Amino acid sequence: NIRILSVLDSYDSEEQSWIGMDIPFRNIMYELYSRDLSYKIKAGLEAGRKRGKFLGGLPPYGYKRTKGNKYKLCIDKEAASIVKEVFEKTCNGISKREIACHLNSRGISPPYEYLEKKYRGRKAEEKKRWNEGSIYRIIKNPIYTGCVVNGRKKVKTMGSKKKKNMNRKEWIIVEDTHEAIISKEMFERAQNKMPRMYTVQKRENKL
Incomplete structure (x- = not known):
């Protein structure tokens, strides 16, 4: 047996033996309303992206949200100085591994740990460390040039947590x-250094 519940109409098929024609019709209307709401939410997000609003969760390392406007970023001086240092060292030919080791030796918190502590008040159970991946993500992020990049990933369907990478x-x-x-x-100089640095490191690792 199938049990049918309609919360808004206070209907339970175990207590009522028949369904009036109005209930199936209302269920159809609720479904249409849900789809329309989903479309409007998507349209609103798309409009925000095109206007350059920052729609992410935590702000990127090196920035913070502007007071009074959560969609606009402003510089977080403490972290921004590290971002600039990472780019400068990369442009000078220093490898990602060397940069990470240097930051770790100074006891500087890596991006994830820094942001979690600063904005969510969470302290990592174990001390996190800079690595090549964290350096790479900073170097490849154009947001540090003053632009907002939206639409890198999109949720497959409204309500789903699954995302797909966009071209x-x-x-x-x-x-x-x-x-x-x-x-x-x-x-751009940092981007141009990356392939050459990677090739050199790969060759050295084979020796």
Whole structure:
């Protein structure tokens, strides 16, 4: 036997032996309303992305949300100085591993630990460390040039936690939405250093 419940209509098939025509009709209307609401939410988010609003959860390392406008970023001086240092060292040919080791030796908290403690008041059970991955993510993020990049990932369906990576051509990039930590020229120099540095490190590891 199938039990049918309609919360809004106070209907329970175990207590009532028949269903009036109005209940199935209302259920259809509720479904249509839910779909319409989902569409409007998606449309609102899309409009925000195109206007360059920051729609992420925690702000990226090096930034904080502007007071009075949670969709706009402003510089977090403490972390921004580390971001700039990472780019400068990369442009000078220093490897990701060396940069990470240098930051660890100074006891500087890596991005995840820093953001969790600063914005959520959470302290890691174990001390986190900088690694090549954390350096790489900073170097590859164009947000440090003053632009917002939205649409890198999208939820497959409303209500789902599963996300899919979007093609770079589908990213929504809005320039000059907040103060830059580094120049576009420095960002490009760092990108150009990455392949060469990776090739050299790979060759050295084989020796």
